[in-house]
Amino acid sequence: MITKLGLIVKYPGLALAFVSSCCFAFSGPMAKYLIAAGLAPIEAVWTRMAGAGVLMVVVLALVKPRALRIPRSRLPFFAMYAIVAVAAVQSLYFVAITRLPVGIALLLEFMAPVMVVLWVRFVRRVRLARAAFVGAITAVAGLAIVVEAWQGLRLDALGLLLGLLAGACCAGYFLMSDSFGDDVDPLGLIGWGLIGSAVILVPFARPWNIPWDAFTRTVTPSAGAHTLPVLGAYLWMVLIATVVAYILGVNAVRRLTAAVGATVASLEVIGGAVVAWALVGETLGVFQIVGGLIVLTGALLAQTATEQRPELNTKPSPDDLEQPVSVV
Template sequence: MSAPSARHRPSGLAFALGSALAFGGSGVFARPLLDAGMDSLHVTWLRVAGAALLLLPVAAAHWRVARRRPLLVLAYGVFPMAGVQALYFAAVARIPVGIALLTEFLGPVLVLLWLRVVRRTRVSPAAVVGVVLAVAGLGLLLEVWAGMRLDAIGVALALGAAAAQATFFLLGDSMGEDTDPLAVIAFGSLVATVLLGALARPWTIPWGLLADPVPLGGLHVPGWAPALWLGLVCTAVAYFAGVSAIRRLSPQVAGAVAYLEVVTAIVLAWVLLGEALTPVQILGAAVIVTGAFIAQTAVPGAPAPPSDVRRADATASP
């Protein structure tokens, strides 16, 4: 199947919207566990391990994917699965959810810098405008003129999450038509579980907290409920929908729709956690989203491989 025929805008937009809504709740549902005393690495491990357990049958059914595309599976587990989640949750433990997510969404800006500096690809004037706006918006969001009121380590962790997030779009577009995105996510979550397990040491997790009630939006729910939501909806469903959107649209369009994740996170953080941005920070958020949106849509798409190569790859499909 040729690349153009793989693009399908209606279903792609639906997948992109679903991914944005699912991803947007991750920080909000992680916050009760963090506030209860659970370490951010423990919460991250619970998230990816829950997704790995849920997707284990998929990995078993598509075991040939790991044999054919080992580097893709490894990279997906290290960067989008383990890297983004660990750095983002570590940031959320130090700074508000909305600010952490907005900083992470500077990923498209980093994609442009990578294309320009590493691949020496020419970028459009619109891309430069997007970068300038995104950086200016970050300054407003962090209120740098007031001496950086936010935790500097938290901001640095969120920027690290932005770097890892940039790989999500690049890796998603590199999958061939013969590679099932859900299989890549399944194996990626297994890789992330093993990698983060060495750091989080799951045997030290205070498992009793999962049975204790934790506050969420004025209610008290058992700790296992947000943990289950993180693994099922915010990880398994969110990543599958995100990769499916990229394959049906493009990294640029899917990334643009993904900015609804920011709106979802800010609204949920305000309603459920009582975290509100100042007027200046709201202005900075709007400037960041505008700049990053422009930067995302200015990223040149990867050239499609010849149709005969696509057909040859398809014959190796399990």
């Protein structure tokens, strides 16, 4: 126990990323209750984003209104965050699973850690520790085992493209969460991002057609699953799997870097499998357990790269002090 507490104190970003992935893991299982009650998947996504966005904006307006201020120069960034980091990830994934097995689509989306590592290294030209590369590849390999990617594989060109685009947008979430400056409040970014994504998804979700009476029901999504009130499942999905998950996730990426944060976030798939096993009675087999251990290994490897993060070493050397400073 002392060792675990020591790791959390030493790596607070890792602790935030781990808890965030656990919170995100509830999104899929809780959405199953909404879908079992009569909502379409895209309708469940829209109610999640709209509810979480409204909640965050209202609370911030009351307790921290300055967080909602958007610098005019940052409007394009906020718009891209809502479109790419929130709305596109959700919508592209749900379209992809109409053409690909769910496991394959999930694996393509969570190619994000590798995409982030490649972007940071070759586009941002930031030298990364070898652990970041090895951890990302190990995590993706573990995910392939978890989703049993070799079963039911059928190559659909459009589905493959959509799945990869979902992965690229997921990578964009981590990269954008790592790149904004002090003029942007993370809470305001998340709140407006959720609201913006809900607005973008209105033509697809058509909220005026949502069967709102479904939230008054109590359902059992499958044999062996726990029976829960739909409204309770929805509130948990909004509060824990969205608001808390995004807040912790963005702050974790700010501490860990995008490359490490994306790899640790892949634990969401494992957490989702465990929650689905506990709540909705889905089988947790040998492949899920073995693959989960491999993903965990990749995440632990990646977090060792935080020790070599150059931004953390802000103390100037004597040689640096002797160099002239150029202000652009």
